[in-house]
Amino acid sequence: MPHGSGASLEWSSGRVTAPFHGPVRYRYGNDDEETQVPEHEAGGPLGTPTLEVRDFLRRRREQIAQRWADEPLFRAVFTLSRDEAVEAGKAVVDALAQVADARRAEDSDAAGFTGVREQLARMSTSRSRAGLSLAQVSNELAALWPPVDNLLAAELAERPVEELRACTTTLSTLMGTLRVVAVQTALSEGQALIDRQRLQLLEVATPVIRLWDGIVAVPLIGTLDSARSQVVMETLLNAVVDQHARFAILDITGVPTVDSLVAQHLMKTVAAARLMGAECVVSGIRPAIAQTMVHLGLDLGSVLTRASLADALGYCLHELGVAVSSPAAGGAGHR
Amino acid sequence: MYPRPGAGHVPVLRLGDILLVTLQGDLYDSTAQQLQQDLSETIVSAGVTGVVIDISGVEIVDSFLGRVLAEIAAQASLLAARTVVAGMRPAVAITLVELGLTLPGLRTALDTQAAMALLEQPVVLSHAGGTRRERA
Known part of the structure; x- marks a missing residue:
């Protein structure tokens, strides 16, 4: 698809001389409809680079979007339809123009970005899913700048150098802010995911299993931190009340390391x-961990321990007076 | 509907060889002192061998209650009676542990029935260690 080149532009040269009065009509390249840029009522001189950039963005919206659609970022995200990519590009350009209009080019919290946050989140998520790091996504976003910059340079070629430089700087700031917003969005997406998964982990990782009448067990898997051990404690104690359990088994086979903090939690x-009237048995301390605990000087002296969950269950059954008859010596057998 | 300080009087019920005390709501200094006195006198006069303190009605706990329970247990054991605390709620247990009051000398049970059953058993000297179940 051909892009409007500088030569096909018909935009009024009268625009070069500063302040104009009344709406001005522009016509340009591949867009036959006439776009009206209303006069800016803010009162400031129109030569302000920010507003200049805003007007430029509004005029060249279509062209910028078309060029962006060919950039790797948009191509990779919108694989199915180019039109969709162009639409997304237009939305981003609109947002940039809106931010420039509010003269908040450096502000990543500017209201103008709100609308495109979802769009940016979708793009960065899709790129991260493709295996790109955040830095690579950011680089791809940076690649959006040159096409716009080229357009701007071509358009303001006749203007004084200082003016051009000021406009370029503003545009660059604006694009930089866009990058920041995109990265922020991606990061907050990631944070939300982590929060969600942490909650799920808390729920999932602490099942209380009823092994027998009056015996409950919690197989602990993964690292024990204070938040998790709090949940474990609460669920275990509630299970003790609900199931009327005289024995509770804490199986730590799945706990990779035991330090003083974990020991304290246990x-x-x-x-x-014990205060509630249930006896607690800790099982599944692996040999290496037992060695470490002794080296660390952790005293679990007041805690009843057994080597395996089976041993712990056997102890509890014995204490409850339940006899398990096994045909083969040493095995648990069928009951 | 809180009992006024000084007005509360915790009833001590005798069931055979066992005394049953049910604590509810807040426990004040004077009430606690009265209870400790009543208990020790009744243990001696009735010659009971066990005391069951039901605290399932206690929702809020502080270090004071923990100390009272420990003191009751200590004075009862001096008079050759075993004390069992029954029906502690999970929240209360967690609070006591967080306060550092694990009450090591205290026997506990899930409810009063379990406490009675515990007191009917003969005295076991080594409670904590237990015997390791030998495989046949």
């Missing part, structure tokens, strides 16, 4: 269960 849980 002791607290055991003590709380």
Whole structure:
């Protein structure tokens, strides 16, 4: 698809001399409809680079979007339809123009960006899913700048150098802010995902299993931090009340490391269960962990421990007076 | 509907060889002192061998209650009676543990029935260690 080149532009040269009065009509390249740019009522001189850039963005909206659609970022995100990419590009250009209109080119919280945040989030998510790092996504966003810059340079070629430079700087700031917004959006998306998964982990990772009448067990898997151990303690104690359990087994086979903090959490849980009238057994301490705990000088002396969950269950059944008859010596057998 | 300080009087019920005390709501200094006195006198006069303190009606706990429970247990054991605290709520247990009051000398049970059953058992000296179940 051909892009409007500088030669086909018919935009009025009278625009070069500063302030104009009344609406001005522009016609340009591949867009036959006439676009009206209303006069800016803010009172400031029209020569302000920010407003200049805004007007430029509004005039060249279509062209910029067309060029962006050919950039790797848009091509990769909108694989199905080029029109969709152009539409997305237009939305981004509109947002930039709106931010420039509010003269908040450096402000990533500017209201103008609100509308495109979702768009940017979608784009960055889709790129991260393709395996790109955040830095690479940011680089792809940076690649959006040159096409716009070229257009701007071509358009303001006849203007004084200082003016051109001021406009370029503003545009560059604007594009930089866009990058910041995109990265921010991507980061907050990631943070939201992490928060959601942390909650899910808390819910999922602490099932209380009823092993027998009056025996409940919690198989702990993964690292124990204070938030998790709090949840474990609460769910275990509630299960003790609900199921009327005399014994609670804490199985730590799935806990990779035991340090003083984890040991303290275990002791607290055991003590709380004991206060409620249930006996707590800790099982599944692996040999290496047992060695580490001794080296660290952790005292689990008041805690009843067993090597495996099976041993712990056996102990509890024995204490409850339940006899398990097994045909083969040493095996749990069928009941 | 809080009992006025000084007005509360916790009833001590005798069931055979066991005394049953049910704590509810807040416990004030004077009430606690009265209870401790009543308990020790009744243990001696009735010659009971066990005390069950039901605290399932206690929702809020502080270090004071923890200390009272420990003191009751200590004075009862001096008079050769075993004390069992029954029916502690999870929130109360967590609070006590967070306060650092694990009450090591105290026997506990899930409810009063379990406490009675515990007191009917003969005295076991090594409670904590237990015997490791030997495989046949």
